[in-house]
Amino acid sequence: MTEVIKKDHFKEGVKTTPFYAKQKEWDKVNTWHRWKEYTVPDVLDNVTVEYFAIRNSASIFDITPMSKYRIKGVDALNFMNRLLPRDMTKLKVGRVGYTIWCDDEGMVIDDGTVFRVAEDEYWLCAQERQMEILRRNAIGFDVEFAEITDDVAAISFQGPVTCKILKNAGFKEIETMKMFDLRFFDFPGGEIMISRSGYTGDLGYELWVKNDQAEAIWDHLFDAGKLYAMRPIGGQALEIARIEAGLLAADVEFSPANQTVRHGHAKSPYELGLGWLVKLDKGVAFNGRRALMKERENGSRYRFVKLDVEGNKPASNAYLFDSENGKNIGYVCSAAWAPTAKTNVALGFVDMPHGEVGDEIWAEIYYQKELKWKKRWAKGMVVKDPAWNPPRKTKTPPDDV
């Protein structure tokens, strides 16, 4: 495999995605940040309005900077089954799976989605760059792998009316797609891929197109969605939605194992509450298997908890205690007032054996009132389900709104 690296790539400190110009048309606040090499909006207009587009109409979010890889070859299934702790024989062509992958110590490197686009071809979509991980995993396997991050433009199209808009846009039988289905559709310039997937805990789709189709698909969706208050959103609105939906973020809930310097600072799938993604007895020497078997036997160090916290002050960066002024047992990673679920959500970690569903946990919350720091104690309850998990997320066909 040849990897062509542009000699002057380093001069281009910040790249723009193929949707940049389109997003700029909506930009009223000029608040952008760097996501990997790309510049992407934090917010384009107003966070609240953008958040409610996700929950009440249709939102469009540029996910081009996500790390995207194509893995192809006669050994593709064997390769994926060794890389991922899931039983990949169960993921059929035309299906997408949420997954994590680990190092040999059973610590999570990243989470992402895996797309089985053909019998011998997968796409892997991740938060962090994975080329080196794929390279070491490919030793001894008959596969080719390539980074397609810069070759595939992608948008996440989320909200209760997204199915309707896609139908209006002419994507036939889109309503028959089940959660985690993927299909190819004709579009000027070549087939595009649509998957029913997302990062909002809601009805939604992700669209994967060639760079030169990006503006066309954008315009096409907005034409079809004219009457549905659809709008592009920035990362801040998405962040609220994903916390409300109880979803993890790399570099927030866990430090990617291959970037973690201090021994013991990475986390295992069990510690992230993702044990359901690990199939220890699938009969494959997948990465982390031996360490995870030992962890099953000896117990984990932490437990991931979703907390319903009293009051309306987000427990951001709060320490967690077993009682008011009690023993420190953990910390919060992500917190937000969930506008639709109308609960005060915190995601965090507590030491085992704390944090069983129904346990009371206290948060020491610091907050500012016109620059003056204040502190309050808030009781929280460990809950089983995410604050936001509506039936419409998985309902097929979605309601014809």
Place this chain on the structure above:
Amino acid sequence: MTKNYDVIIVGGGHNGLVCAAYLADAGKKVVVLEANDQVGGAAVTDTLTDGKKVSSCAQFLNQLNGSVEKDLNLASHGLKMAANNVPTIALNADGNHLTLTSTTASGANISADDAAAYTKFMRYMRDYASTLNFLMVSPPIDIFNPDFADKMTAIKLGWKLRFGLGAEKMSEFLRQVGMNIFDVLDDDFDHELLKGTLAFDGVLGTHAGPRSPGTVLTYLYRLASGDEGALDVPEGGMGAVSDAISAAATSAGADIKVSARVKNVNVENCKVVGVTLESGDVISAPVVVSNADPRTTVMSIVGPRHFEADFVKRIDNVRMRGTTAKLHIALKALPNFKGLSEDELSNRLVIAPTHKDMERAFNHVKYKEVSEHPMMEIAIPSIADPSLAADGHVLSATVQYAPYHLKGGWTDEAKNAFMDACIDRIAAYAPDIREQIEMAVLLTPVDLEASYGMAGGNWHHGELTLDQMLMLRPAPEASRYALPLDGMYICGAGAHPGGGVMGAAGKNAAEAILKGEAS
């Protein structure tokens, strides 16, 4: 055909045989499967030409583990030495040679100061070596999960360094142990030939020149096992050592099969279940031990997909660059070496005029070339052991440097040219050698890999450098002989304590298997 054993050993090198002997003695049903038509791996005696035999690779026995020799009672199985503790003669072109014993240096106009410095140097080196030698026989410390024995080993090492050596020697040891031997020799000596010869011993069998860091350690390594590095010559060649171990294994009840090349290790549900031979025969056992080098074991015999990726990457990265070639010559009669009697010719002869020359010879390897002026260790074992040559003699030379990856490849032309260069080199000391040559063979690292299965033609199944020793050999997850695959072990030189005809890896592996050690 399906047969069942408790343990299958893939490869009948001397370590595989040692491992088999210990396991069989402990009551295990063991079979050794050797691909070649005789056991011994690289410790074999092969026919060179009619009536003449040579030790194919290793020629001096300097590291055989004492407890292995005793436990297996190798003497009762026919192991005899033709010569013990042979001195080294450093050849000088003018015939005024330098003779080195384990304590003294004489000849070649060596000054009294240098001779005294040599005696002191050797005393220090032996003291360092005897501080470390217990590490060579015990399994490496498990630093993540140390048991009582591991903790005792660590305490013992600390105690031996501080109170065994004493403050002054310990400080000197710590200064020197990571150094290159070139600088240490310059500190201690003026005599060029002496420095050349000691530098040679520091880099023999390694991908290193005397200026490479860690070459004091490789020098110590030679002394830290066996009988303080004393060089013995086994009667019947190195194959006799393997034959004696093989006899010990057989008498303990092990089955030994030759010409039985293993195609792959069979793995079911992440557990080893046996092996399939190239013949198609399947042999089952819950434990398989590989005597092959770690890379060949993981990458070919078992297959990378049966291991997790970080481990595979680590094994794939083990440095195994062979840079040593072997030259065998069948002689009609002994050549005349200037200034050496026939008796003296039975000693170990070294051509390494200065440590600077040695370093220059190494320079070529970095650029995938053979050394312009190769350095070598020569033995004419048929003098002390006439059984090796019915008439005439055999001469074997271990030659450096010959890279595994030669620019343009090891064509017949390249081989012949290097062989000529080596013979020319000998002819500088024995002008009539060409007249006595009946036939000659050169084994390059590529040939050594093909004949004895060692990847890269590296004699030690992995270069002996600090980062590939002890608990890092061949990788932390496999340093206690168990690989991270249930039922799979290694017992060869690629495991601690490493290469040389030592047998310690085989013994340690057997003990790990009997203890049920897992990665």
